[in-house]
Amino acid sequence: MGEREYDASSYAPPAEVEEMELPHPKGFFGKYVWSQDAKVIAVQYGLTATAIGLVALVLSLLMRLQLGFPNSLSLIDPGSYLQYVTMHGMIMVVYLLTAIFLGGFGNYLIPLMCGARDMVFPYLNMLSYWIYLASVLILVAGFFVAGGSTGAGWTLYPPQAISPGTPGVDTGIVLMLVSLAVFIVGFTMGGLNYVVTVLQARTRGMTLMRLPLTVWGIFMATVMALLAFPALFVAVLMMLMDRLIGTSFFMPEMLSMGESSDHRGGSPLLFQHLFWFFGHPEVYIVALPAFGIVSDLIATHARKNIFGYRMMVWAIIIIGALSFVVWAHHMYVSGMSPYFGFLFATTTLIIAVPTAIKVYNWVLTLWRGNIRLTLPMLFAIGFLFTFVNGGLSGLFLGNVTVDVPLSDTYFVVGHFHMVMAVAPILVIFGAIYHWYPKITGRMLDETLGKVHFWITFLGTYVIYYPMHFMGLEGVPRRYYAYGETTFISDSVQSLNAVITVAAFIVALAQLLFLFNLAWSYFRGREAGSNPWQATTLEWQTPHTPPRHGNFGKALPIVYRWPYDYSVPGVKQDFIPQNVPPEAVERESDTRRGGER
Amino acid sequence: MTVTLVLVVLMMAAFAGWLFRQSFNVRPWVAASARGQLPAPIPPSVTAPRVGLGVLLAVVTSVFALTVSAYLMRREMGADWQSPPLPGLLWGNTLALALASLALQVAWQAARRGATRRLHQALAVGGGLTLAFLVGQLVVWRQLEAAGYYLSSNPANAFFYLLTALHAAHLLGGLVAWGRVLARLHGGAGALRQRAGVELCALYWHFLLLVWALVFGLMLSS
Incomplete structure (x- = not known):
């Protein structure tokens, strides 16, 4: 801690600490595999999430290959393209982002930042990781079963998801649903830990209003996840019943080849309500930890106190609460009463207020700060730009009249990836560059990191910016190929090729990052x-x-x-x-x- | 979704109110003096397991509220909704669950007073009655099936089976905890640890009794 060591215990009676009542690990397996230490569990979560995230990255490259250079790879057919879309989306949103923010950073940082010895329920915490790993394995199993993984789109809308003709309707969809249910069970165990640790295990003097914003972000995201994931859980259970034992929660009666299906009377709309009741809070489950972490990165590397700490805390809370009443803005195109649409458009625009407050406060923290352009700071500033750009297009999509024509186009893909994919990923990178020295004791290489940053930051703009223009021209998303389409100009194809090349370059840059992680672990400068x-x-x-x-x-x-x-x-x-x-x-x- | 929203708003409001008291009029940038008062510690009655149970109950509330929301939404949607008849045995099951809850309450009281024999008896009775409730629910399923009210024949039936199964699954999870408490009693754990386990069981059972009462009442009303 710099030049001087202070002995805090000489100023106040020492916290009575008996010989730790923590289960002390024994041997290699006890220490690194069946570990109940939150720090080890955090690394386990992080590595697993990264591994499955790389799978999703490869899937996105396959999609880009098809879009940029159609039919260049014979293994991609329309069915497998949809499978890539589905698996890429689900893995990135749930199994990578949610898991790494809450399971990874939550586990590592909550006990340390609160001044606790460990999570309050270490055994449950360990169980949480192993159940998460099981859910990942079940998900991956989908790639190897007959018919492959599901191709229903990451939203898994019925009736399509479980109707004949959709890829993976035999086994893939069942594995996906089971995997999600297992993930939620595992997450609930972890989530209980995070919440109760923040509430109960803070060290003396650590009042709620002295918590770093990182802990606030992760804490609030966990509270939201605990309340929102049950919606997905219930929806998944009901769809499993529809698929396996013939109930009709979501499946309406359908005519196929002149014969009516066994299902009758189900409501697909019911699924959409349940799914988005989870799905929208999910956006903020990923965003709030990112908000929290980026606040700390900016304050630390600008050597300035965060502007408006209390405002930041309450903005986090208000965003969390509001995110439960905006879900139907994902359903404008499903058809709804105009009053209903108006209501949800209003709540959607209101949520921009606390979000904007946060952005202003970050900028005001930078203002006249002693900014050190370290790697974490670069990524934090990159996040600011990307988040504002992505967020502004969200204001367009939040309005019914604008959303309806744009909803099925690349505009949504561009918006969504800017605000929810690139922005949080930049924070994750920044956070790894920031806390890696604490986790391993060594610094990550600065030059490699800078190359990684610039390629990633600029590259993602080359990838996602053009998508907004393609969307405005009406290029539909989710399509395998466009064929002869009059309203799509020829230049779209060249744009697609450029995007694909950029995507490959950005993906290669991530290898640089992985190399940096491994190399610095052994050769990095002592931190x-x-x-x-x-x-x-x-x-x-x-x-x-x-x-x-x-x-x-x-x-x-x-x-x-x-x-x-x-x-x-x-x-x-x-x-x-x-x-x-x-x-x-x-x-x-x-x-x-x-x-x- | 109204039911869920109301509950989520209530939970959030309670949470925000509590938070407000923690943050209102606090100036976080002012450092505390070492010679001054450290903030008041958490009261000893607010233990981590109790808070943990509270958070878990919030999650379970969310699960049931969402299922009930779906139930209500679906019921409004179509004329094809035909509620199944509710077998009389359900009243008997309800009584069994209420008594189980009561028995666990007695066990908790006994643990507080250190009445070991009474604690063992009441705990065993509570578990037994819960098992009786679960078996009773299974019999109800059989009765409905025998009467031709299959899972797949009407959405109302499907919801009946789903809600009862969800509730039973939560009780089964409770029984796992109950088994661990029992093992703890026989393993000769200290009185404090015994009491902590029994009280969590009792509270969880009361909660599930309340959930069952609401679910049962809902199905009676439709």
Whole structure:
């Protein structure tokens, strides 16, 4: 922690810590495989999510190959194209983003940032990871069964999802549904841990209003996920029953080849309501942790306190609450009463207010900050641009009259990928560059990181920006090939080829990142305990990487909020949270007075 | 979705109210003096398992609220909705579950007073009655099936089976916890740990009794 070590226990009675009641791991398996240590579970979550995310990345490349250079690869037929679309979407949204933010960063950062020894229910936490792994394996099994994985689109809309003719209708869809149900069970176990740890296991002095915004973001996202995932769970159960035992929750009576189906009276619309009651909060389940993390990255690397901390906290809470009353804006094209549409358009636009507050506050934090253009900062600034660009097109789509013509076009693909794919991924990269030194004890390579950043940041703009224009021209999404279509101009094909080339370059840049992760683990520069001179508790641990139990013998005592950067009159430009005012080194003793 | 929304709004409002009290008039940028008062610790009655149970119950509430929302939405949608007749045995099952809940309450009280014999008896009775409830539900399913009210013949039937199965699954999960508490009793765990386990079981059972009462009432009313 910089030049001086403070002994917090001399200022207040030490937190009574008996010999840790944590289950101490034994042997290699106990330490790294069947581990109940949140830090190890976090890395397990992170690696699994990255692995499955790479699968989804390859799927997106296959799609791009077909779109940019049609029929160049014989293995892609219309059916498999739809399977790629489905699996790519579902994996990225649920199995990568949700898992890595909550299971990965949540597990690593919540106990450390709250000053806890571990999660409150370590066994449940371990179970949560293994159930997540099982759900991933069940999902992957879909690729190998007869008929392949499901091609119903990531929203799995019935009746199409379980009607003959859709790829993977025999086994693929069943595996997808089972995998989702298993994922939700596993997530609930983890989610209980995250919430209860934040509520119960904060160290002394760590009031709610002294929590880093990272913890706020992850905490609120978990609360939302716990309330929203049940909607997906119920929908999945009901669809499984429709598919396997012949109920008709979602399946209407259908005529096929002159014969009517066995189902009668189901309502596809019911599924859409349930799905989007989960689906919209899901957007913010991914976004809120990103918001939280980026706040901390910006404050730390701009050496300035976050602008409007309380506003930021309440914006997170208000966004979380509002996100439960906007779901039907995904259903404008399903047909609804105009009043209903108006209501949801209004709530959708209202949610832009707290979101905009957050963006302004990030910019105001940067304003006149002592900005250090480190890798995490680059990614954080990249996030700001991407999120604003993606968010603005959301204002268009939130309005019924604009959404209806654009809904089935590439405009939505562009909007969605900017705001929900690239923006959070940039934060994930930034967060990895920021916390990797704590997790491994070594810095990631700066040059490789900069190359990675610029290719990723600029590359994604080459990929997704043109999609907005294609959408405005009416190029429909989800199509395998466009054939002879009069309203699509010829230049769209060349644009598609450019996008595909860019996509391959960006994908290759990710290999650079993976190489950096592996190489730096062995050869990276030693990081020391607090390379970024940050204030939060995870940088104040006695060991780097932190050992089991996190803080050694005595838990830290927190005296201040996590944003004491560049405090006037103080020698160092940061004061860690566990430093009492009496131990702060002033610039000159004559000027000693109040803290501010 | 109205039911769900109302419940979610209520849960969120409670949460936001509590949060407001934590953040209102707080100036986070002011550092505490080491010689001053540290913030008040969490009261000892608010234990992690209790909070954990509370969060779990919120999740389960969400599951049932959403299923009931779907039930209500579907019921409004079509004229083809035909509620199945509810066998009289359901009243007996309800009684069994209520008694099970009561028995667990007695067990909790006994654990608080340290009445070990009573605790063992009440816990066993509670588990037994729950098993009776589950068997009873299975018999109800058989009766309906025998009377020709199949799962797939009408959406109302499907919802009946889905809701009863969901509820039974949650009770089965409860029985796993109950079994662990029982093992803890026989394994000679300390009184404090015993009481912690029994109280969680009792609260969970009360909650599931309430859920069952609401679900049953809903089906009676349609």
